[in-house]
Amino acid sequence: MTALYKSHEKIYPREVKGPFQTVRRGAGASVLMLYFLLPWFQWQGRQAVLFDLEQREFHIFTITFWPQDFFLLAWLLIIAALSLFLITAIAGRIWCGYTCPQTVWTDLFLAIERFTEGNHRARRRMDQQPLNANTVLRKTSKHILWALLALWTGITFVGYFSPISDVLNRAVHFELSAWYSFWIIFYSLATYTNAGYLREQVCQYICPYARFQSAMLDKQSMVIAYDQQRGEPRRSTAGDCVDCGICVSVCPTGIDIRNGLQYECIGCAACIDGCNDVMKKSNRPTGLIRYSTELNSKDNGINQEGNNPKHRDRSSLFSTLFRPRVVVYLALWTLLSVCFILFLVNRPLLTLDVIRDRSAFFYQTAPGYIDNHFLLKLANRHRSALHIKLSTENLSGAMIHLRRPDKKLKPGELLQLPITVRAPLPMPPHASQNSSEKAPEQSKNPQPFYIKVEGVSEIEALSHPEKARSESNRILYQQKRETLFWFPKSLTPDYSDSTALNKQRI
Amino acid sequence: MRIKVINTQPWFTIIGAAVWPPFVMASIATMLFFSTFDPTELQWVATFPYALSRTAGYSIGFFGFWLLGISCSSLTLMLSGAIKVKQTQ
Numbered sequence: 094m095t096a097l098y099k100s101h102e103k104i105y106p107r108e109v110k111g112p113f114q115t116v117r118r119g120a121g122a123s124v125l126m127l128y129f130l131l132p133w134f135q136w137q138g139r140q141a142v143l144f145d146l147e148q149r150e151f152h153i154f155t156i157t158f159w160p161q162d163f164f165l166l167a168w169l170l171i172i173a174a175l176s177l178f179l180i181t182a183i184a185g186r187i188w189c190g191y192t193c194p195q196t197v198w199t200d201l202f203l204a205i206e207r208f209t210e211g212n213h214r215a216r217r218r219m220d221q222q223p224l225n226a227n228t229v230l231r232k233t234s235k236h237i238l239w240a241l242l243a244l245w246t247g248i249t250f251v252g253y254f255s256p257i258s259d260v261l262n263r264a265v266h267f268e269l270s271a272w273y274s275f276w277i278i279f280y281s282l283a284t285y286t287n288a289g290y291l292r293e294q295v296c297q298y299i300c301p302y303a304r305f306q307s308a309m310l311d312k313q314s315m316v317i318a319y320d321q322q323r324g325e326p327r328r329s330t331a332g333d334c335v336d337c338g339i340c341v342s343v344c345p346t347g348i349d350i351r352n353g354l355q356y357e358c359i360g361c362a363a364c365i366d367g368c369n370d371v372m373k374k375s376n377r378p379t380g381l382i383r384y385s386t387e388l389n390s391k392d393n394g395i396n397q398e399g400n401n402p403k404h405r406d407r408s409s410l411f412s413t414l415f416r417p418r419v420v421v422y423l424a425l426w427t428l429l430s431v432c433f434i435l436f437l438v439n440r441p442l443l444t445l446d447v448i449r450d451r452s453a454f455f456y457q458t459a460p461g462y463i464d465n466h467f468l469l470k471l472a473n474r475h476r477s478a479l480h481i482k483l484s485t486e487n488l489s490g491a492m493i494h495l496r497r498p499d500k501k502l503k504p505g506e507l508l509q510l511p512i513t514v515r516a517p518l519p520m521p522p523h524a525s526q527n528s529s530e531k532a533p534e535q536s537k538n539p540q541p542f543y544i545k546v547e548g549v550s551e552i553e554a555l556s557h558p559e560k561a562r563s564e565s566n567r568i569l570y571q572q573k574r575e576t577l578f579w580f581p582k583s584l585t586p587d588y589s590d591s592t593a594l595n596k597q598r599i
Numbered sequence: 600m601r602i603k604v605i606n607t608q609p610w611f612t613i614i615g616a617a618v619w620p621p622f623v624m625a626s627i628a629t630m631l632f633f634s635t636f637d638p639t640e641l642q643w644v645a646t647f648p649y650a651l652s653r654t655a656g657y658s659i660g661f662f663g664f665w666l667l668g669i670s671c672s673s674l675t676l677m678l679s680g681a682i683k684v685k686q687t688q
Binding site: 149160166270294 | 609611612615616620623630631633634635652653654656657669
């Protein structure tokens with residue numbers, strides 16, 4: 094018979110106070126505050142952080158991302174992963190113990206458990222006793238509080254993807270769509286099981302980071318270690334360890350740190366605070382269990398070289414920070430971050446692509462004029478609508494005729510705009526001599542020229558009316574692309590059609 | 600004749616390995632896929648009998664990717680010998 098869970102003894106971690114736990118609570122509280130409060134921030138009349146999946150636009154304060162900016166998001170994820178590697182190489186599993194949502198939510202759920210059921214001893218006793226009214230009351234209240242917290246976590250999660258006030262309003266009136274309800278329940282259930290039941294098992298059996306951290310740690314990474322040389326033999330005058338077992342009873346993963354570095358250790362430093370407390374009470378120097386590097390902890394049963402003072406010197410703060418691994422991670426991290434910021438800042442908010450009509454080079458529709466057809470691809474990545482104006486450069490006498498009068502780009506819109514550029518036919522040399530009016534000279538065939546687009550944003554025009562009024566200040570974004578204008582192949586006088594047309598015009 | 604599934608590791612570990620990595624990969628695949636394809640446009644291309652909202656499109660896409668991932672890692676678990684399927688008389 095195999096059980097669904099690993100035959101697993103429930104851990105009742107003892108509460109411990111100390112400087113490291115104060116820092117941990119602070120870090121955990123910051124993570125919780127950030128998560129729960131961020132969706133409620135408003136910025137320029139909209140939710141500050143909103144990954145609006147329905148509208149396919151992502152707002153992070155002043156920056157708006159569109160689906161085509163996805164590579165920036167992927168880039169950001171790579172930077173995040175590299176940050177984790179860098180931090181792990183320097184400070185060990187500081188992420189796991191201090192800021193990982195799994196740890197933070199587990200601590201919060203544990204605090205609720207402590208509030209309703211009492212300390213670790215009371216909880217163990219309660220689970221061993223047969224059910225009575227008091228137990229039922231306390232356990233029920235715990236589950237209600239857990240469920241409420243999990244539900245709030247779920248609603249907040251969905252609030253990152255759809256305006257949270259709207260989600261909450263509809264949730265209260267039971268008007269949420271099926272998918273939204275489903276995602277809230279899915280995420281709430283995941284929180285409830287992960288933080289309430291699975292806890293340290295997630296880190297031990299599911300988390301891939303716990304498994305490959307050994308590849309990122311080396312002998313100079315900061316880990317939590319027990320000073321075996323100082324501590325052993327236990328319960329004697331020779332060794333400092335009094336074998337009180339506090340380091341085991343406070344451990345949220347239920348390991349004995351005195352057995353050396355183990356993959357279950359999430360680096361929460363509860364054993365450090367617990368042990369230091371006992372050391373102070375028994376008048377011994379603190380730091381029997383401490384943050385240390387494998388080289389520096391004299392001999393914790395893993396590394397025999399540690400006894401050598403030469404090795405100990407190597408693991409000073411300077412050499413810990415500036416070993417090749419850290420330098421390489423740091424260099425990569427800096428490079429990627431700088432490139433990311435440069436890309437972000439220089440991202441064009443109005444883009445233009447010009448595609449020539451391939452079916453015919455030119456059309457002659459009006460006497461003396463040649464038409465060329467182009468397809469413009471315009472994208473507005475600005476967060477407000479843009480009024481666009483098209484013009485040409487380097488093609489004398491040219492005009493743009495739009496097949497569609499549509500000249501406004503909605504936020505995030507990708508517009509395919511077929512246009513016709515009409516230019517006067519270049520005069521043959523003798524015709525231009527005879528004519529009184531100066532004929533436009535196009536030097537080449539095909540003639541390279543530019544199609545230019547200028548966009549004026551609605552918000553800017555509204556908030557700065559004085560700027561908007563003066564024509565010179567109105568152009569906010571502009572782009573131009575070079576393309577070719579084709580005239581009829583032969584521009585010589587014997588090209589009967591064109592000369593005839595030109596004579597008519599004169 | 601019965602088919603017996605034997606696990607060499609605790610079921611929790613096996614289910615975790617079969618479900619969790621595909622979850623992470625399905626999230627990434629969903630982001631990659633739907634940043635290129637809009638579900639509302641996709642339903643015109645695909646011969647899909649229902650009109651779907653974007654949320655429904657994303658959700659179905661995510662679970663589709665997840666299911667594919669789960670079947671992939673389940674097969675890997677089976678081939679690597681973490682789960683053995685045996686016939687008993």
